[in-house]
Amino acid sequence: MKFRTLKYHIRQGVSGILKNRLMSLAAIITVMACIFILIISLCIVENISYVINQFESKIGVNVYIKDSVPDRDVSMLEQKFKEISHVSEVRYISKEMALEEGKGSLASSDSKLWEGLEKDNPLPRSFVLMIDSSENQRDVIAAAEVIQKSYEEEIVSKSVEENFKTENVGKSENADRTETSENTSEETENSSISDSSKDASGISLEEYKKAEMSVIGAEDYKYKGIYKIQASQSLADSLSTIKNTIRIISIILILVMGIIATGIIINTIKLTVLLRKNEISIMKYVGATDRFIRGPFIVEGLLIGIIGSVIPCIISWISYDEIIGAMYNEFSLLKRLFEFSPSVEVFSFIVPIAVILGGGLGVIGSITSVRKHLDV
Amino acid sequence: MINLHNVTKIYENGSQALKNVSVDIEKGEFVFIVGSSGSGKSTFLKMLLKEVDPTSGKILIDGEDIADITRKEIPFLRRKMGVVFQDFRLLPSKTVYENIAFAMQVVEATPREIRRNVPAVISMVGLSRKARAYPNQLSGGEQQRVALARAIINKPPILLADEPTGNLDPDTAWEIINLLKDINTRGTTVIVATHAKEIVDAMQKRVISLKKGVVLRDVKEGGYSDEI
Incomplete structure (x- = not known):
């Protein structure tokens, strides 16, 4: 692909978002909601295994x-x-x-x-x-x-x-x-x-x-x-059982959330594409290749996905520290029993997952939504 | 340039749009395809664009059987043809200039080529003063000129027009037809599907008359309906 074309796709993708502000916003919010739920679940899973590790280090x-x-x-x-x-x-x-x-x-x-x-x-x-x-x-x-x-x-x-x-x-x-x-x-x-x-x-x-x-x-x-x-053999045994259960739960969680999010995001992006059905058909008549037509939509989906996942990452990172701090203040005994996972550790694990998932879902959503309209 | 051999099209719902149509169109010709609604005019044009495939028969463009063209190659077939529609099909969010430049961006022209060619075409269709206007600020005739400019900006050897004057008043319609004539005299093969009787009669060009999917008449220099 020519650099000029890539530049064109990026420009068109960005202007697509800006021109269809309402739909883009709807899509971003949808992605945000999905990613938010995912982050919260991952935070819980991550903390449970962190606490278990602490107990484990004590046995x-x-x-x-x-x-x-x-x-x-x-x-x-x-x-x-x-x-x-x-x-x-x-x-x-x-x-x-x-x-x-x-x-x-x-x-x-x-x-x-x-x-x-x-x-x-x-x-x-x-x-x-x-x-x-x-x-x-x-x-x-x-x-x-x-x-x-x-x-x-x-x-x-x-x-x-x-x-x-x-x-x-x-x-x-x-x-x-x-x-x-x-x-x-x-x-x-x-x-x-x-x-x-x-x-x-x-x-x-x-x-x-x-x-x-x-x-x-x-x-x-x-x-x-x-x-x-x-x-204590029994403690060790039950800890490893809990750990395995959590591992399985977190995998299921990511899979289920991924599938649900893909469905919702595809539907939302489908609407934004539908609004531009005309544009796609004109492009086809003028002799645009499928790749060329898809380009701006992929950029759009990617941007929507990334924006929709970065925002919940930032919000939850900030509030994570706040919530943990409040918990320690409220229940001072807690700190003597165990500690919560530090936010840097949790989010250095969650942020890449969220952003890759968000961006990936955006791109997949765009490609599947545009495909239908390419058959002209 | 364009050859149809015994082309038949039956749609999935069973309606027969074209029956055994055989037509040869030479390079540089100006052809009217006439007939009432449902006569198969649109199907004829759509098949040239490979938007629909014939049920049987053969279509050659530039000597190439378009049945052999893969899905990926369709865009390159379409770059040989400019298209104009009754409803103009301009992008409302783009200015006149952008709508035309868009067709060049799609075929990955350089910005330099775009800057050179677009103003030339705009002035050819007489819209230099409205280059920065948006489609909804233009009259129907002006919009169709933009569509025409967009259709020819990449210098296709063939220009297809589907009811180009259908939404226009008679005076404006003539302006568009004259533009088409201009384009034709510069060497482009022009095929116009229409039921504008006065225009066809006045132009005295080749007329292919369709009725219920059958070629009723094909005359070199004729009117809309020479009474048989």
């Missing part, structure tokens, strides 16, 4: 560490937890922090209770593993349990190793050690251990370990390092 997996675990192992564990996929952040909560948190949540209750606890803090250290999305919670828990198991095995094997060393150092202490093992192990096993310890100098570390490990049952692993992995 984590708590991992409580036994006091006997040395600090250097704690940071080793932290590193391992960080490497689990879908873990966005690992938060360490020291004993003091746990106590503070406890005080905070029970501020009104008896403060003397806490004073006593400060001297001998019973609360464990813990990690909170933050998860990127609620549906990944199961995987993270499983991975954390694997780490727990391997760490506990490590502790046990270390202590066995140490026992082995001490046995080899002093055979004379044999009897003492056998006694202690009597306390912890069953009678039959006890004898086998004492057997192996008698000729400890001849046995290798590997064999000793193997023997020792088989003796220690699953029960004994507990309380050696991590004693609890805790998470």
